[in-house]
Amino acid sequence: MKNKFAERARIVKSSETREILKVTERPEVISFAGGLPAPELFPVENLKNACNAVLDEEGAASLQYGTTEGYIPLREAISHRMKGIGINSTIKNVLITSGSQQAIDLTGRLFINEGYTIICESPTYLAAINAFKSYDAKFVEVVMDDGMVMEELEKKLNNHPDTKFIYTIPDFQNPTGRTLKLERRKRMIELANQYDVLIVEDNPYGAVRFAGEELPPVKHFDTENRVIYISTFSKIFTPGLRLGWICADETFIEKYVAFKQTADLHTDSLAQRITAKYMEIYDMEEHIKKIKAVYKTKCTEMMRSMKEFFPKNLSYSEPEGGLFIWVELPEGIDSTHIFTECLKNNVACVPGTPFFPNGTQKNTLRLNYSNMSNEKIIEGIKRMGEVLHRELEKELTLL
Structure with missing residues (x-):
């Protein structure tokens, strides 16, 4: 054959x-x-309690199909977390995904045509590279020291007017562990506005800061709703439940929802309810x-x-x-x-x-x-x- x-x-x-x-x-x-x-x-033990509570209180519903956008109490809890780090949002701005990897893949499906340019840190997250390559994207790399160097980013944006979005991991970057300085976060927004490109802010590690000063996410400085923020429960809770989320402008979320419906209809209902129940019973912080x-x-x-x-x-x-x-x-x-x-x-x-x-x-x-x-x-x-x-x-x- x-x-x-x-x-x-x-x-x-x-x-x-x-x-x-x-x-x-x-x-x-x-x-x-x-x-x-x-x-x-x-x-593990607390998860057992949360799981038992979900099955006792809403057993049939937790095993039923759910909405593509995600379980409302979990979206409310995530929206609350977003506000806690300086991102104004409601549940209309939050979509639950099957891990942040699905969020990255959906981003590729939603925004990349063959030959589109993505600007990213050099080096950057391998699974994002593979996801975006599957949509035949071109990569333009920007050197790093304390995160992406803004002077170099501006040069790349100027030289590549076809850029679709900047992909960045500003906090404890994978693979380098480096963090983007505060002034550079502000400057990245200024450049994105100037050159009219999107920013995909991938932030799975930001909550796991054990030294130094807390920094607001890039999206905190977003003045034109052009930052798509992606995160996950994998590093702050458990990776096996495969729960991530996208926080973005409603216009973007509507399109993400349409594409997610073609992929898996919705993220695991039981996992969503267990996580929401855990956050209700226990102190995630x-x-x-x-x-x-x-x-x-x-x-x-x-x-x-x-x-x-x-x-x-x-x-x-x-x-x-x-x-x-x-x-x-x-x-x-x-x-x-x-x-x-x-x-x-x-x-x-x-x-x-x-x-x-x-x-x-x-x-x-x-x-x-x-x-x-x-x-x-x-x-x-x-x-x-x-x-x-x-x-x-x-x-x-x-x-």
Whole structure:
């Protein structure tokens, strides 16, 4: 039989990170590869209580079809959270999605035609790259230091008048862990208004700040309703329930709803009701405080271990929240080779190359600190350090 696939099937490929995670499932491997939350923080007993309450009080309704927009009490709770971080919204501005990944994919379906330009940070979130590539988008990358550099963003906007939207992860960015400075957030809005482009603000990590000063989201400064804000319960609650949301102008939400109806009709009704009930019975902010305290300890331990065991000529981000540390190796070192050698030593990381939409940089690594115990963090970084010292010394002998 001849190939019957649509052209987009040629473009879409499996996520490199997901493929790496398959390799790291061996129990002897200490994995810093995934973006997995700490499982010991999942509120299992409280979730049981919330689930029982939902089934006792509204059993049949919780198992029935629901509206595409989402369960109203959950949308109300999300709208309340949005107001708490400086985003004015009502439930009319909130759409529940099946994880933030669906929100990203729907954004691609809604706004991208073949050849449309997206401006993003360099590097950026791999799953967003893959989603937008499936709609045949072109990527224009903007360099980062403390987040996207606004002077470079302005140049890119000027040189690419066909830009559809700016995709940004302003808080504890995946993969770098960096945070966009306050003045740059304001400037991004000014530039978006000037060049009449949308901003897609992807913010799964903003609530997980364990150091430094709280910053308002980019959407807080939105004066023309051009920012589409995406977030998720995966990092502040549980990823397995697959609940995310979009907060945007009603005109956008109406179109998102129409596209979501062609995808899954609505997000899991039971998961939505359980989450809403949990937020009714328990204090979500107290739960998030526990997460932040644990992640601060884990991040501090990883940073300390890196300073002790890694070669001194590496540079790395020092995040104030989120889940990731970004490591930059000397020029000429291929992180894919480092990954392979580390895996032989039963420790795993993620090579940085796939996070660059146009494949421009090979000497970077992403490390996740949220999922391993402190003891495994120390041992895993020690093992990585052994590999890095050996491979960097080999490189020096070749020069």
